[in-house]
Amino acid sequence: MLSLNKVHHIAIICSDYETSKKFYTEILGLTIIKETYRQERASYKLDLALNDNYMIELFSFPNPPKRISGPEATGLRHLAFEVNDMDKTIKFLDEKNIVSEPVRIDEVTGKRFTFIADPDDLPIEFYEI
Known part of the structure; x- marks a missing residue:
């Protein structure tokens, strides 16, 4: 049997990065740990925390389905x-x-x-x- 400790993170791909960033930080109140722009993928990765616990990775990709x-x-x-x-x-x-x-x-x-x-x-x- 696997020995799991906890959920490490949840990854979410958004269609409008700035709108989703505002929602998750200003409405839900998650705090930004790190924001990374990945030039080769034309993509942002935003690491978010709730009560200092790493929780969500918010991604943007060009034209996600x-x-x-x-x-x-x-x-x-x-x-x-x-x-x-x-x-x-x-x-x-x-x-x-x-x-x-x-x-x-x-x-x-x-x-x-x-x-x-x-x-x-x-x-x-x-x-x-």
Whole structure:
């Protein structure tokens, strides 16, 4: 059996680098560890952290193909962030003109959660602890 320690990072390819960079840093509040422009690939790689933990690699590539999205589509279902207060989270999103789905209740845990979409329609979940 493999001996895994933790998830190291999540890689996301975006269609508009500046828009996604702004979303992940200014809306979600992730901090930039390192930004690299790779001339040979005409591509950016942005390393992002949450609470000082390396978490997301945001990539740009020229003309990336579209991917089917939605939390019930085949493949990676969504990216989920834990939050302390769902009402404050939704209020913040509303103030930033980001539409969230109606709050749902997890049938197993009884916890509240909601979804938004990043600039490329990647489902982002907020799950209240």
